[in-house]
Amino acid sequence: MKKRTEGFGPVEYALFTAVTLAVLLLCICVGSVMLPLKETVAVLWNALTGADNEAYALAANILLPVRLPRVLCVALVGACLSLCGAAMQGLLKNPLADGTTLGVSSGASLGAVLAIAFGFSLPGFPLGGTMVLAISFAFVSLLLILSLAYRLDSSLSTNTIILIGVIFSMFASSISSLVITFAGDKVKTITFWTMGSLQGSSYENALLLLGALTLFGGILLWHARELNAFAVGEDNARSIGVDVRRVKLTVLIAISVLIGVCVSVSGTIGFVGLVTPHMLRSITGPNHRRLLPAALFGGACFLLLSDLLARTLLGPRELPLGVITSFVGSLVFIYIFCKARTR
Amino acid sequence: MLEVQNLTVRFGSLTIVDNISFSLAPGQWLMVVGPNGAGKTTIISAISRAVPYTGQVLFEGRDIRHQKTRELAQCMGVLSQNHYVGYGFTVEEVIRLGRYAHAPGLLGGKQHAGEALVAQAIAKTGMEPYLKQSVLTLSGGELQRTFLAQLFAQDPRLLILDEPTNHLDLVYQKQVFQLVQEWLRQPGRAVISVVHDLSLARAYGTHAILMQKGRIVSAGATQEVMTPDNLNAVYAMDVFDWMQRLYGQWAPGEGEGTL
Numbered sequence: 001m002k003k004r005t006e007g008f009g010p011v012e013y014a015l016f017t018a019v020t021l022a023v024l025l026l027c028i029c030v031g032s033v034m035l036p037l038k039e040t041v042a043v044l045w046n047a048l049t050g051a052d053n054e055a056y057a058l059a060a061n062i063l064l065p066v067r068l069p070r071v072l073c074v075a076l077v078g079a080c081l082s083l084c085g086a087a088m089q090g091l092l093k094n095p096l097a098d099g100t101t102l103g104v105s106s107g108a109s110l111g112a113v114l115a116i117a118f119g120f121s122l123p124g125f126p127l128g129g130t131m132v133l134a135i136s137f138a139f140v141s142l143l144l145i146l147s148l149a150y151r152l153d154s155s156l157s158t159n160t161i162i163l164i165g166v167i168f169s170m171f172a173s174s175i176s177s178l179v180i181t182f183a184g185d186k187v188k189t190i191t192f193w194t195m196g197s198l199q200g201s202s203y204e205n206a207l208l209l210l211g212a213l214t215l216f217g218g219i220l221l222w223h224a225r226e227l228n229a230f231a232v233g234e235d236n237a238r239s240i241g242v243d244v245r246r247v248k249l250t251v252l253i254a255i256s257v258l259i260g261v262c263v264s265v266s267g268t269i270g271f272v273g274l275v276t277p278h279m280l281r282s283i284t285g286p287n288h289r290r291l292l293p294a295a296l297f298g299g300a301c302f303l304l305l306s307d308l309l310a311r312t313l314l315g316p317r318e319l320p321l322g323v324i325t326s327f328v329g330s331l332v333f334i335y336i337f338c339k340a341r342t343r
Numbered sequence: 344m345l346e347v348q349n350l351t352v353r354f355g356s357l358t359i360v361d362n363i364s365f366s367l368a369p370g371q372w373l374m375v376v377g378p379n380g381a382g383k384t385t386i387i388s389a390i391s392r393a394v395p396y397t398g399q400v401l402f403e404g405r406d407i408r409h410q411k412t413r414e415l416a417q418c419m420g421v422l423s424q425n426h427y428v429g430y431g432f433t434v435e436e437v438i439r440l441g442r443y444a445h446a447p448g449l450l451g452g453k454q455h456a457g458e459a460l461v462a463q464a465i466a467k468t469g470m471e472p473y474l475k476q477s478v479l480t481l482s483g484g485e486l487q488r489t490f491l492a493q494l495f496a497q498d499p500r501l502l503i504l505d506e507p508t509n510h511l512d513l514v515y516q517k518q519v520f521q522l523v524q525e526w527l528r529q530p531g532r533a534v535i536s537v538v539h540d541l542s543l544a545r546a547y548g549t550h551a552i553l554m555q556k557g558r559i560v561s562a563g564a565t566q567e568v569m570t571p572d573n574l575n576a577v578y579a580m581d582v583f584d585w586m587q588r589l590y591g592q593w594a595p596g597e598g599e600g601t602l
Contacts, residue, residue, distance in 0.1 A: 093430075094429065229443060231430050232428050232429070232437055233429075235393065235423060236423075238412065238421075239391065239421040239494075240416055240440055240441055240443045241415070241416025285432075286429075286430030287432065
């Protein structure tokens with residue numbers, strides 16, 4: 001029998017990296033002020049090597065403090081959310097599972113809204129309070145939603161999950177609205193933030209996202225085979241020797257942390273985790289050893305292009321990023337739902 | 344090999360399996376038979392640790408509750424009656440998952456012994472032509488053979504089968520039972536299965552336990568357990584008469600039978 005590797009090969013990694021870099025470069029160049037490619041590359045190179053950017057002062061002033069950190073954050077948030085979606089869809093054997101459809105993002109959002117409204121913060125760490133509450137609320141939401149869904153329907157069918165997710169989202173949103181009503185002068189900050197945007201992102205944010213992705217994204221990638229087993233069936237996973245409870249808990253914690261960190265940095269950006277894994281599955285197949293790495297790159301590209309649209313569609317006016325992803329995502333959602341029903 | 348002592352399974356106030364004990368030795372194929380609601384599948388679920396229970400289940404003298412899931416999967420494998428695979432994995436990918444217990448983690452599944460076992464499992468079950476096919480396109484019988492191949496690749500010493508051919512037509516029914524019988528010929532192996540079809544239980548089982556309302560009515564060699572008196576009492580009908588009428592119509596030279 002011919003042996004073949006199940007995972008991503010070096011050629012695939014190179015190809016996906018090249019495409020992501022190309023999209024990244026495009027997003028750095030295009031904006032309210034167009035930067036020529038040559039100039040952009042020169043500025044980036046000079047910044048990397050520590051050389052002087054005096055010759056390209058204007059480009060450097062737009063690119064280095066504003067556009068580059070934003071684009072990096074967008075790519076990282078996209079990668080995180082897409083990876084979470086792919087892992088959740090495998091774990092729950094449900095192609096419609098995602099932070100948004102399950103209500104986890106709304107839960108995380110509620111945590112962050114509470115943190116902003118009540119001024120909860122950690123000393124010396126500006127995003128700390130929002131992040132801790134967002135992560136905690138994401139995890140508790142996920143546990144609540146899944147235990148309720150299990151209680152109603154142990155097979156965790158699509159309809160049950162979506163229904164509970166919608167109900168939980170409405171519940172979390174109603175509390176968020178209540179908090180916002182009494183938030184006084186913080187209303188504007190909260191409202192803009194709940195629509196999802198990465199405007200004003202910093203290198204610190206990018207570093208934070210990168211750290212979370214390396215650690216918790218790494219945990220998800222490490223569990224690719226277990227996710228395959230879950231995607232085939234939980235009973236089958238137990239039978240072949242997967243420690244079902246431990247793996248489920250580990251994956252859920254990793255997902256909660258990643259969604260919590262993303263929500264605290266970028267606000268609620270919906271449907272990224274639904275759209276990209278679905279698109280990529282038709283290229284890589286459902287095997288998580290291929291799907292998860294592809295989801296990293298695919299999620300980054302999808303969100304980068306969405307952000308580009310958000311910045312340029314009505315330029316110089318900027319649309320909230322969440323509006324674009326939710327628009328595309330809801331269409332894809334209807335498509336998958338109809339396809340699943342007719343199968 | 345397998346020792347079940349005072350096994351009781353309760354769901355709330357309902358007792359599904361009531362203080363039963365039995366054992367299984369290598370070379371035996373134990374058929375668990377009885378009417379609906381007797382608790383047959385629940386026994387299987389308890390042995391495979393899918394439901395909580397009281398009492399003890401020992402595999403080769405060790406309490407299975409104290410064993411790691413992976414260690415247990417190296418000893419015993421379960422084949423259930425229904426499979427609903429969520430995504431279009433290839434047949435090969437599903438079969439290869441059977442090696443998880445022996446080589447877990449992201450980098451696992453590349454040992455030589457494992458490769459040989461996977462190849463053998465594919466050859467035995469005749470799944471070679473389907474390897475690259477999506478499991479979503481398989482018929483019920485082909486899907487069951489895929490999971491049987493996964494189980495063979497897992498290489499356990501005890502097979503636990505829960506109504507393995509419940510929805511399958513005669514061809515696949517025969518294939519699955521013959522494959523398991525052939526697998527059992529290797530020394531140190533045993534099978535425990537729940538079956539509704541009493542004819543299959545009599546044909547393939549070396550031993551049987553007859554259950555009713557969560558208790559064992561009779562246990563021992565198949566011929567001693569599946570007697571007219573035992574079966575008639577448990578099923579509350581003349582089982583032998585019904586079977587003879589049912590299958591008698593197929594006797595050579597017979598035309599149309601009457602039921």
